[in-house]
Amino acid sequence: VGAELRRQQLEPDVGTFSAAISALGAGREWRRAHALLEASLDQAVRPNVVAFGSALTAHGKGGAWAGALRHLARMQAAALRPNVVVLGGAAGALGDGRWAVAEALLQGMWADAMEPNVVVGNVVMNACGRTGQWRRAVGTLARMRAGRVEPSVVSYSALIGAKATSDSWPFALAVMDGLGSQAVAPSAQACTAALAACGLGGRWGRAMRLLAGMGGWMLTPNVVSYTAAVNTLRGGGDEWRLAFALAGLMRSTRVSVDS
Structure with a gap:
């Protein structure tokens, strides 16, 4: 961008770089967004919060957590105060299970009297869930409510998935x-x-009732739902008859048994 502008005898400024980084971020081109932010520093253009936020969002979409944290450190060194978009992008980059750092970012937002939105909270809960830190996920949900951030259905899905153990079914049904x-x-x-x-x-009986109740919520079970239900029937006995019944139900609802 800088080279092209110079060829046209135009001086690149922070607005130009921010717009270009935003466009690259929207296209999930985090490597190019990273390179462009570096280029702005080389051109002695001082990136603003918008430019850093766009780059961090791009890094979040690409899961490039190390680069996101480097940019966050550079913001602090430049005395730029991160906003919700910036920290949300950083937390998104940490969504592959680095729950401790993601949680620290969220705690920092509250400490700085920011108002994190539900997306940031969900990212942290997902990060906790991927490493089985279900108590941390519960704590995040409680803090969201205390901070007047209304949890979404994604929040509750992350909460259920966070406790994936043999004794988690009462917890999951309580959340439902x-x-x-x-x-x-x-x-x-x-x-x-x-x-x-x-x-x-x-708990195949509970699973069957839950599956039957999906219609009341105007939800159509998909192959993943049916597969999860069939997996509850392992253990012998007459449950195999239910498995065949489920397979028939899948065919009647046009869900591929072999999918």
Whole structure:
């Protein structure tokens, strides 16, 4: 960008770089966004919060957490105060399980009297869930509520998925029951996560009731939902008959059994 502008005898400025970085971030081109931010520093153009935020968002979409943290450190060195977009992008880059750093970013937002949105909270909960830190996920949800950040169905899905153990089914079903009290409609993802929890605990009766109840929420089970339900039937006995019944139901709803 800088070289092209100079060829046209135009001087690149922070607005030009910010716009270009934003465009690259929207296209998930985090490497090029990173290179462009570096180029702006080489051109003695002082990037602003918008430029850093765009670059961090691009890094988040690409899962490039190390680069995101470097840019965050550069902002602090330049005495630029990160905003919700910047820290949300950094937290997104950490969403592959680096829960401790993601949680620290969220805690820092609250400490600085910022108001993190539900997307940032969900990213942290997902990061906790991917490493089995379900108590941390519960704590994040509680803090979101205390901070008047309304959890979404994605929040609850992340909460169910965070506790993927053989004794997690009561927890999963309690979360599903809590959705009704919070006036949040369950999603297919939340139901599937709860079905998987029932499967780990061998609670096929609970799973069948949950599967049957999806229609009441105007949800159509997909192959993942049915597979999770079938997995609860492991253990012998007459449950095999239900497995065949489920396979027939999948065919009647045009869900491929072999998918």
